[in-house]
Amino acid sequence: MPFKHNAARRHRIGKMKFKVTNWPEYKAGLRQRGSLTVWIAPEALSLWQAPKRMTRGGQQRYSDLAIETTLMLGMVFGLRLRQTEGLLTSVLKLMGLDLAVPDHTTLSRRARTWRSSGERQGGRLSGEGPVHVLIDSTGLEICGAGQWLEEKHGTRSRRSWRKLHLALDADSGEIIAHVMTDQDTGDATQVEPLLDQIGIPIRQFTADGAYDGKPTYDAVTSHSADAAIVIPPRVNAVKRSDIEPPSQRDRHIAAINTDGRMTWQAVTGYGKRSLVETAIGRYKAVIGRRLRARSFDAQQTEVAIGCAVLNRMLTCARPKSARSKVAAT
Template sequence: MKFTLTNWTEYQPGLLRRGSLTLWITAEALSCWQAPKRTTRGGEPRYSDLAIETALTLGLVFGLRLRQTEGFVPSVLKLIGLDLAVPDHTTLSRRASKPRAPKKLQVFHLPETGSVHVVVDSTGLQIYGASQWLEEKYATKSRRGWRKLHLALDADSGDIIAQVMTDQDAGDASQAEPLLDQIDMPIHQFTADGAYDGNPTYEAVAGHSPHAAVVIPPRANAIERPDAGPSRQRDLHIAAISADGRLECQVATGYGKRSLVEAAIGRYKSIIGRRLRVRSFSAQQTEVAPGRAVLNRMLECARPNSVR
């Protein structure tokens, strides 16, 4: 199977723009750089969340540590001609560790139909440390684990529209509802692999968009359950697999779209990295949040249109 690009003349300049060191700050961002005054008791913060997120995002894109970020951001602002106070590395570390609710991401390409085809999957991210080297050299069992990053992708545009990070013991099906809570638009199809097979996923999709189609391959030993409620679609998949075969059922339901989220995971690990830099769990959640926004922005610069 071969594919070709139909928009190479637009795609090539877009790839070049991904590496362009062109930064600008809007007037709204300048007005929000300083933190607003508190209305309750306590110390007055100097920097807003926007200033912290901007510094962390620039450090993530250019692969800088916090001290290097503290030196990089003022130099960039000086080239732009702006005299803004920049948070130091201790402030960045402390504010990054502050727990916060997941933010809804900006979607650059809104669907014309008013609904989205959501594709979800998860991957593992290594925690900072040399656990693998120690295990190989000294044959010891390391206590250091890894984190699991769950992504929800818009199959039509390729934008990451939701993200959740958990520890390694969290099941994939249990994170379907937190992912859907970050999506405001209705869903016309929810596609995932067999790890999301279960009542929690079907109930979460039915609670978000009752008329959405759920495409999850059931287990090989799955059996039909009459009056299964939201899981009734699962019984239809089991019957279709028994009649036509698993491959024919996947082609008919569009299950192949799931490869798009696997490609997004590959982009995350190749561009952002396979390993988390910070050590606390709350700071790790803050670390992966700019990464998804960066990938959406890069995809907006160059979006391929490939056909078979």
Template sequence: MPFKYNSTRRYRIGKMKFKLTNWPEYEAGLRRRGSLTLWITPEALSSWQAPKRTTRGGQPRYSDLAIESALTLGLVFGLRLRQTEGLLASVLKLIGLDLAVPDHTTLSRRARTWRSVDGREGQDIAAKQAVHVLVDSTGLEVYGVGRWLEDKHGARSRRGWRKLHLALDADSGEIIAHVMTGQDEGDASQVEPLLNQIDNPIGQFIADGAYDGDPTYEAVGRHSAGAVVVIPPRSNAIERPDAGNTSQRDRHIAAIKANGRMRWQAASGYGRRSLIETAIGRYKSIIGHRLRARSFSAQQTEVALGCTILNRMLACARPKSVRCRTVKA
């Protein structure tokens, strides 16, 4: 694969260097990410109480927006539910608002039934504008036996891990769709659920070799008929001689055979797939590589809020870097 190309001579190739062109704005945005006013908005405070129910049943005390604000605060600052309750109570007291704070048991229970108030993640995409979609998946650990017990006594957690499937807008860097599944679900099987969350037409779709196959091409074709699909075929893939019209996959195979895989990647723009790898690394470094919730529904809520948090952070501060050109003597 590309990162192993000429691996025996890679030490002679100097590392690329970049510099930021918007450092003052980027630095101010990074500071703003830690501001409480960014995560506790006036809209959430004005809609803190839940609306009256018109059907039979108990009356909820807190709105979904209030629960979302509390859970978001805990994810941003890496707090557990009890510490989140204490932080939120102190903030409301400093503001001078006489609002009840949901306790940790309420947050845990409501997280299993929470529904997004703002809808889908990507909100800044212009209507009917074609998007460049990048898709990939990663694993997230779940609550269970710790690493020390596993190494010392051979204990194994029965919960395993979850798979987070993400769709990224390559131009804005925002997460525009996400799906969380169990560890046994294949990557290609979640392409259609991801695309169902995207209203805009797709101009180009890029994924790694795990998505190679007819199901992925057909799912993208059903969503956007003219979409360009860039997926590296398997090393032993061959063209279909009986195909009437040459498919995109056959054209990729022919281009690789004629020019090699490296030139095909440069010509097709496959290198932009690194952007979603960066987004996955951003998720694990900021939100975490382990899910805190224990039930599957609460874990879905945690993932949805995590994606929303990353999009809001990206809107506050996004670096603009250019490559430094080195002049040889």
């Protein structure tokens, strides 16, 4: 993974080639992703109706599980709420199940208050680990004219972007934590909220230079004191001589000054950070680059279900790649 300083001569650097070693299984899993086979467990049938509330107020008809199932089905097939309602109605009818389907108005309203269950959406559960965590962020466009208004008429649109912060398990490729904020929120400020969702020890924490700073190191150390933190320091970073023993950041600066940044990347395994960029690309390709929901709470629900969908798909089909011996010239 060449550093940005080598951009001028990157065309001379041979590109690494990889080969999928489990192509038959991976191909079968990709076909399975498009299967319309639906299986509903008896436990899910019993939990379709919302439990009776013991306080004042109206009684909900559908449980959070029913809302999640319906929204997830619509997101997988790229449908709007009305079309999702029609699809689930036809599926349940073909299965011979007498279950009421949430209408589009109910889905829109409940999406603003839906909360995931105690079990995290598709990632590792508490008690497993330690884990190598990769963190990065990306922008998601809000539904609306946005940039077109600004470029065409010079009008500043109130609808712009949301920022999605992801934490990835480097070993399994699953999204184990996510946070959505507005576009003006700094990346480093969301490290602690992401780590709060990870109930397992961290073996290594890897992020890009935007996370370089004492707050990030303190947040990771507070979560897992023995975690190795791999963040490239700034180009003008200076090693502090008044701290003994030297901190991890100071050791990174000394190693880069001695052996160069490329060697430091190879020794620390910084190149694995590309996996979280791949996950971001997978999110935008499968789920979409634009948020469909309009309210912030509903957008949080959309992102949470989108991450769960990606994790489900990853368990269905995941390629195993091996680097080829001969690189392209």
